Amino acid sequence: MMSVEDAAAAIAAELARPPRAPRRPRPPQTCTVGCGHSASGKRTPALRPGGRWMEELGFTIGSTLRVQVRDGELVVSVVTED
Template sequence: MMTCEQAEALNAAELARKQRPPRRVRPTQQCTMGYGYYSDSQQPVPALRLRGRWLEQLGFTIGSKLRITVRDRELVITVVGEE
C-alpha cells in the first residue's frame, strides 16, 4: 500500500512531467553498425550502442524497461508504460 508521502511524490512527479516545455525535435542521425562477440564465439555479430543525455531527455532514464518492436528494417524502442 502506498503511503501519503509516496502518493504526494507521485502526484508531484506527474505534475512536473505535464508542465515541461515541448521537447526539441532532434534531427535524424546516421551512424555505422558496430560489432561485438558472444562469449562462446569468435564470430562477430552486429551491435548497436546508444548513449547520451538526449536519451534521458526523451524519457529513457537509467533502469527504464524498454520494448523493442521489430519492423521491416526498422527498430522502434519505447519506454514501457510511457505510451
C-alpha cells in the same frame, strides 16, 4: 606577465558576461553498426546509442525497454507502468 589590474579586469569582464544558454542535447542523425561478441566468440552486429538526448525522451538509466522489429526498422520504446 599579466598585472594584478589586468587580471582583475579580465575576471570582472568574465563575470559581467551573460551566462550561456544550456546546450540542447541533439540525437545523432546517423550511426554505425558496430561489433559485439556472443558467448561462443562469434562477432555479432551491435548498437550502443547513448547521450543526454535519450534521457529527454524518457530513456533513463535502468528503464525497461520494448524493442520491436518491423519493415527494416528497430522501434525502441520505454515500457510504462500502467
